Amino acid sequence: MKFNLFNPYLLAASAIISACFILPKPAQAASWLECNGDSGKKLRWSGNSTTARINTISFPPGSLLQSVERGINATNTNPSPFVINTTTETGGVGSGNGQNEIYASSISPPGVAQMRYHCYWLFGWHYGLDEVDIVLDSSGRSWTTSQNKSSNTVYTGSRLPIDAVINHEAGHYLGLMHVNWEYNVMGDSWRHHHTNGATARTYFGEDASHGSRVLYGSQNSTFNDVSASHWRRTGASGEYSSHGRVRIRNASNTATLSGITIAGEPGYRVNRGSTVRPEFTIENNGKQTHNNVSYGIYISTNDYISYGDTRIGGGSFGSIHPADVYTTTIPVTIPSNLNPGQNYWLGIIVDENNTISEVSGSNNRAYIPIRVD
Ligand SMILES: [Ca+2]
């Protein structure tokens, strides 16, 4: 989709948008800004890399700096050729100083990307991004530098992961805008993780990766990555997509099973020998369609899904396109020999037979807690 930015009276070199206050309209793909309503004039950087200066007064070397760098790395793990390089500085910060900076200050939202761009006609069109600053709120918000789900407020902790908000704001840095019609990091980035065992990793995801390709094209080198998540889109909240955990549906997919909290996370009660439909979000974060993608469904005695767990089903997804996030349910029969009253974790492994040469194979697994009755 597009936002028309042309102001015929604007001949100044630069204008600014605080990316948290743009109103979007529903459309098919990721979103970005367009100069004069022209799809040939997308607002992006003129080259395929820029440098962001991480302020080490805000984020000192150690876990704070690492969490910011991890968020940028998550954004950089996309199939476009564009790369955000990082360096550090201790100098002054501000919008309009010609430097792309990442720093902390007292602001109202948790994070904001201040995007400076130009879009004007002067004997020809001139347009593009000029400077983007990423600012995180410093006014006593409970941040964490950890990827442990025991720290994360959307799991069993109480804190907001720095890397997740950096990942979202770095999407603005590329030129992407908010999306509320698909599960994506430019919506609710707090609930947009690859989680297996104790670790919940923020990631850029299919829709933003698609957006990065719309803006910058596809990189020449091979970039394959399918993944599985236990988050899904549940609706829209203003310009952001709302996300919640995936569910377990009944065999006919007409109702959701009864819920139960297991180890602090949302789980479901299942009967031994019954057929149920666990739900998972499957993404293709790469640049090409993958056909006949294998998957297996597993029963685990813990929240870490591995090939060592008990395989109870599987098959293949016919075609996984790199532009439409695929949240689906998969019928599977709960084994009769499980222990009643015990907690298990129902998991998926995609590209189970490892035929796709991937950027990351560690994001191919996701789980749903279950209590067996
Ligand atoms: Ca500076």
Ligand SMILES: [Ca+2]
């Ligand atoms: Ca700046």
Ligand SMILES: [Ca+2]
């Ligand atoms: Ca296991």
Ligand SMILES: [Ca+2]
């Ligand atoms: Ca993968």
Ligand SMILES: [Zn+2]
């Ligand atoms: Zn935003």
